[in-house]
Amino acid sequence: MARRGETIELAVLGLLHEGPMHGYELRKRLNLMLGWGRVLSYGSLYPALKKMLRANLIEEATVSPAPVSKRQRIVYEVTPTGHDEFERLMSEVGPAAWEDDTFDIRFAFFSSTDMEIRLRVLEGRRTRLQERLERVQQQLSMTQAEVDRYAAELQRHGVESVEREVRWLSELIDAERGVHVRDAEQPGPGPQFQQTTFQQTTTPHTGEDVRPPTGR
Template sequence: MASGQGRVLELAVLGSLHETPLHGYELRKRLNALLGMFRAFSYGSLYPCLKSLLEQGLIMEERPAEAVVGGRSKIVYKLTADGKERLQDLLTQAGPSAWEDESFGVHFAFFRHTEAEVRLRILEGRRSRLEERLDSVRTALARTRERLDSYTLELQRHGLESVEREVRWLNELIATERRASQEPAEDTSSDE
């Protein structure tokens, strides 16, 4: 799973299996529900990923006796200890690949399992990437405005507003993360 898309799917599968063991159909439904707005997963991409994760020892198969359908037992996939380590490794990666459109949503979906400083780096990186995109779209729009028809201009405006809205959302998330990191840790020691 060396490719960027492969790592995104690997993270999505390992993160989902971290929640609970699932069979392939349940896993696909969960991935589509969790990440549907970002991408749709097909059996064509899911099963090669599962096979690779099995070969690497990151997940294992179980065939529970009660999960028989049409004379065939359903395979339930479960995270191994190595899989949990790999998931933690993937969740600590906060570089440019985590900020991109392809993978940001997947990383964000598993933020509850991600350390605060990594979450903050990913959010700030994503914001920076979108601000760069805003600058280039505004510059291009200013240069070509007079040559575009009203529908194309409206589409450009809609795209610009969408990115501006996401930047505002990221600003709120970053502020929340920073406030949370500045709150004093609760004293869990008992007064004796």
């Protein structure tokens, strides 16, 4: 299970959990979230929406507040079936490549799941990264001969980045567990991940989020 096409599906279902939306809007939001330059094309989004409609994962929203919606637009919302599928995709353990590709998306929609799933996703990713680090370091210790300067620097930088990512994941995992404990014991304003060093220049902001590069 968990083929490639399901990435869009996961993203769409995740976004629709925030409220009904039409295709054009989904694309905009998705490009901001998963973006950093990459663009989801209409050519893949609209067919995906139709497919999800047929599969009864989403349905046309029964829009009460706007009787005369000016533009031609089709607003979708998640069905109960769609919600189940969302939870399945969020917790799905699939090919490593797929899990890599979807980590950011899953993470962005963590609020729509429960802690069990969150921990599974976080720990899964950490394990995978650690395994790769070990494999790389084994390779390093096995090989000899002179190293190309640039190749070595690239690889050094790569290892460092992954190690940093592992530490980040560990902090998140601790925070998750921390929530668990504190929720019962403390009345405080919930867990902070770490000091939010970079909470930006001006105003707080809405869901116009943007996604990081992660492990490229």
